[in-house]
Amino acid sequence: GAGVSQSPSNKVTEKGKDVELRCDPISGHTALYWYRQSLGQGLEFLIYFQGNSAPDKSGLPSDRFSAERTGGSVSTLTIQRTQQEDSAVYLCASSLAQTTEAFFGQGTRLTVV
Amino acid sequence: DQQVKQNSPSLSVQEGRISILNCDYTNSMFDYFLWYKKYPAEGPTFLISISSIKDKNEDGRFTVFLNKSAKHLSLHIVPSQPGDSAVYFCAASAPSGTYKYIFGTGTRLKVLA
Numbered sequence: 001g002a003g004v005s006q007s008p009s010n011k012v013t014e015k016g017k018d019v020e021l022r023c024d025p026i027s028g029h030t031a032l033y034w035y036r037q038s039l040g041q042g043l044e045f046l047i048y049f050q051g052n053s054a055p056d057k058s059g060l061p062s063d064r065f066s067a068e069r070t071g072g073s074v075s076t077l078t079i080q081r082t083q084q085e086d087s088a089v090y091l092c093a094s095s096l097a098q099t100t101e102a103f104f105g106q107g108t109r110l111t112v113v
Numbered sequence: 114d115q116q117v118k119q120n121s122p123s124l125s126v127q128e129g130r131i132s133i134l135n136c137d138y139t140n141s142m143f144d145y146f147l148w149y150k151k152y153p154a155e156g157p158t159f160l161i162s163i164s165s166i167k168d169k170n171e172d173g174r175f176t177v178f179l180n181k182s183a184k185h186l187s188l189h190i191v192p193s194q195p196g197d198s199a200v201y202f203c204a205a206s207a208p209s210g211t212y213k214y215i216f217g218t219g220t221r222l223k224v225l226a
Contacts, residue, residue, distance in 0.1 A: 004156070033213065042119075042218030043157070043202060056213055091156055101147055102214060104156030 002026070004105035006092050012111045013082055021077040021108045025094030032075050033095075033102055034067055038088040046090075049075065082112045116140045117205050119217035127225050132190040134220050136203035139184065143205040147214065148177060148188045151200045160201075161188070193224045 005024040013019050025032050034046040045059035049069045060066070064082075069075040079086055089109050093102035118137045126132045134148075144165040149157035163170040163177045163186070170177050176189045190197055200221045204214040 035216070043204075043216035045213055045215060048213040059213075093156075101159040101162055103159065104149075106154075106156050 004092055004094055004103055006090075006105035006108050008108060009106060010109045010111075012113060015084060015112055016081050018078065018080045019082055019110065021079075021090050021092075021110070023075045023077070023092030023094075023105060025073065025075070025092070026096075026103055027073075029094035029096050029103075030072070031095040031097065031102070032069055033093040034075070034077050035091045035093065036088040037091060037107075043091065046077070079110075082110075084112045086110060087112045115218075116143075117203060117215045117217040119201075119203060119220050121220050122218070123221040123223070125223045125225060126193045128195055129192045132188075132193045132197065132222055132224065134188040134190075134201050134203075134222065136186045136188075136217055137184060138186075138205050140205070140207060140215075141184065142207040143215075145206045146177070146179060146186050147204045148175075149202045149204065149216075150197075151202060151219070157202060190222075193222075195224050195226050198222055198224045 007022045030051045032049040035043045037043050047067045048056040064080045067077045089107040091104055091107045093104040095102040116139050147162040148160040150160050151157040161172050161175050161177050163179050168179050179186045200219045202216050202219045204216045206214045
C-alpha cells in the first residue's frame with residue numbers, strides 16, 4: 001500500500017493476556033518507529049529500527065514489551081501479560097532514511113479490561 | 114526528563130488570524146525538527162521540518178522558526194483556517210546514536226469561525 005498500515009485498528013484484551021500489534025511500513029523505508037499515546041498524553045517513544053543495526057529499545061517501558069522487525073520490513077510489537085496501564089494508541093511510523101520525516105500509520109487502539 | 118516541551122496544552126485563535134505554536138527543547142545535540150498535525154482517531158501527519166543550519170522554513174501558510182541559542186522553535190500558521198483545528202506536535206532528533214524522534218506533548222489548536 002501507499003502508506004503505513006497497522007493492524008488491528010482496535011484491540012480489546014483481558015488483563016494478563018498477550019497481544020501482538022502489526023506494522024507494515026512504506027515499501028523501501030529503512031527506519032521504523034513505534035510510539036504510544038496514552039489518553040491526554042504526548043507521543044511516547046518505544047523502539048526504533050534502522051536497517052540492519054541493533055534496534056534502539058530505550059523507550060520500552062518494561063520487559064513485558066518486545067518488538068521485532070523481520071526481513072527489514074514488517075514489524076510486530078508484542079506486549080505480554082497486559083496491564084490496564086498498557087491501554088493506549090500504539091503508533092507505528094517509517095521513514096526513508098534517518099534524516100527524513102516519518103510517516104505514521106493510523107494506530108492501534110489497545111484497551112485492556 | 115522531557116527533552117521536548119510544549120508548554121501550552123491548548124490555543125484558540127480566530128479564523129484569519131495568526132496561530133503561533135511554541136516548542137522548547139533541552140538537548141543541544143538536536144539538529145532536525147519537525148511539526149506534525151494530528152486529527153482525532155488518525156495518525157500524526159507531517160507538516161513541516163527545519164534543519165539546524167536554518168532559522169526559518171516556509172511552506173505556504175506554515176512557517177517554522179528556529180532559535181538555536183534559545184533552544185526554541187515555533188510554528189506560525191497564517192491565515193488560520195477552521196480546518197487547522199487539530200493537535201500539533203513538535204519533534205526533534207539528534208545525529209548521535211540512533212535517530213529516533215522525540216515528541217512534545219502537543220498543543221491543541223482550535224480555530225474559531
